[in-house]
Each structure stands twice: as structure tokens, then as C-alpha cells.
Amino acid sequence: MSAARPARLLPSTAVPARRTVCSARGACGVAAVELALLMSPLLLLVFGASELGRAVFSYNMLDKSVRDAARHLSQHGPGDATIATEARCLAVYGTTDCSGSALAPGLTTGMVTICDATLCPSTHANQLTGSGTVNLVTASIQNYPYRSVVRFVVPDMNFNTIAVTMRAQL
Template identity: 40%
Template sequence: MTRQRHRPGNQRGVVAVEFGLVLPVLLVLFGGMVELGHAIYQYDALTKSVRNATRYLSEFSPEDPNYPLAAAKCLAVYGNTGCTGTPLIGNLTTSNVVVCDRSSTTAPSCQDLVYANYMVYDATNNGSTGTSVGTINLVSVKISGYQYSPIQAILNFSGLTFGDIKTVMRQVL
């Protein structure tokens, strides 16, 4: 049995070939991580904007003649009540924003919850048993049908639609 001697020159370029084989896989993984982070950022920004719009509307009564419905939709989309500037997230419009309160309970997208005269119970964590302590009115703002806008068109995540993002709060009586 003879032993072969390896010269340093025989292994030249092997690392470059291995790197060339692994690089596409690493780039796809990195691109996927970036897109996932971007999707989480967009979802978080949408959640915060919905919460701000709901908090804004919770201070007003829907029977008020100056009820700021359009201003709340602008707040959810642009971050201000005047609809000025660019949208907080690309592809977001005021048509994606749905407002439900005690005066708009007949809309098809508002029939998932009772918004007027919601019964509140004592000592049972708002269960349906116990002593009734009165009623409250609710308001919700929902972003529905928002399509994710990807950073890269290579991976083609453009067909993804987020589920409804909704916040419900107590409204003034």
C-alpha cells in the first residue's frame, strides 16, 4: 500500500467552488428572513394604526353630528386626521378601513359583535352569568383585505393578504 502525498496546489479552488454551491442557498434563506421581518413590521404598523383610530373614535358618540368617521379612517391610513402625507404602509387605502359602532351594526362586516348595549357582568370576568352591572357601547376599527407589499419581487410574496386586523374599545355613552 502506497501512500499518496497531497500537494497544497491540488486543493486550490475547492473553497471557492464550495462557496459558490452554498451561496445561492444562503441568499434565498437571507431573503426569506428579510421578507419575514418586513411582513412582521407591516403587520405591527397596521395593528398600531388600527388601535390609534379606535382610541380616537372611542372619545366620540356616533350620534354626534361631527362624528369624525373620515378622520379616523385617515388616522388609520396616514397617521393623521387630515389624510395628508404618504400612507403608513404601501398599498393601504381608506377603503381597507371598516368602522363598526352602535350606529352601523347593520353593515355585513359589523355583525360579528354586539356594539350597542353590550351587557357587562360583575365578578365573573365578563361571563354571561352573574350580576348585570349595566351596558356599554363598543366601537371597532378593522383593516380588511390588505395585500402584503414585498421588498423583493424575486420571491413573489405579492399574493399574500393579511387577515383582518381589528381593535375593539369601549365608546362613550
């Protein structure tokens, strides 16, 4: 049997630095140019989607606050000015005593409209339904100015009237 030869160690060689090789047609930097061209539409799409999501979130928050105000009105008799003021505060601040900050920036109690059997008798008093005669209450927010953060993508806008109507006590 022959003796095994020891493995020969190769001297370490330095790895040469990679060099950018441009094609014969001058394709250096094409990826950077493509990225620059695609970045603007992608940024517009991302900012637009996030801003529209914010608008939907704000609208939903206002809708819920108006629903709470209408529910508060429906639990009391028509014509009570204190209850109407509490409902306005509930729609704007989320509390019946108008404490704290507004639920949405720029929202005021002047934007809240209340209708019940006393304030709007032609449309809310003794309304005939399939189950008999009922009184109605309506709480609404009109002309809320939504302010966009990214105005160059989604401009400022005013929301249409956000209203909720419920059955009230007779």
C-alpha cells in the same frame, strides 16, 4: 578574554512566490465550489428573514394605526359621520385631516371599516359585560396587499383583517 566577533550579516534573499499546490486527487478550487454551493441557500435565508421582518414591521404599523383610529372613535358618541371619517384618515394617514402620504404603500381609506353602536347595532350597541352594559367601537383594515421586495423568496400576500375593538361612550 577574547574579543567578540561582529555579527555576520546575511545577504537578503528574495522570498519565492507562493505556488498553489494541488493534491494528487485534483483538489484545486474545492473551496470556491463549496462557497458557490452554500451561497444560494444562505442568500435565500438572509433575504427571506429580512423580507419577513419587513412584513412583521408593516403589520405592526397597520395594527398601531387601527388602534389609534379605534381610540379616536371611543372618545366620541356613536353615529357621528365626521368622527368616522377622521378615524378612517387616522388609520390610513396618521392624521385626522387625511394630509400627508399613506402610512403603508397601497393603503386606502376604502380598506378601513368602522363599526359603532349606530352602524352595527346588533354587535356593538348595549353589550352586556361583567361590569354592566357598554357600547363598542371597532376599526379594521381589510385585505391590505403586502408587496414583497424580494418576490422570489417571499411572495406578495394579503394580510388578514386587522381589527381593534374598544369600549365606547354610551
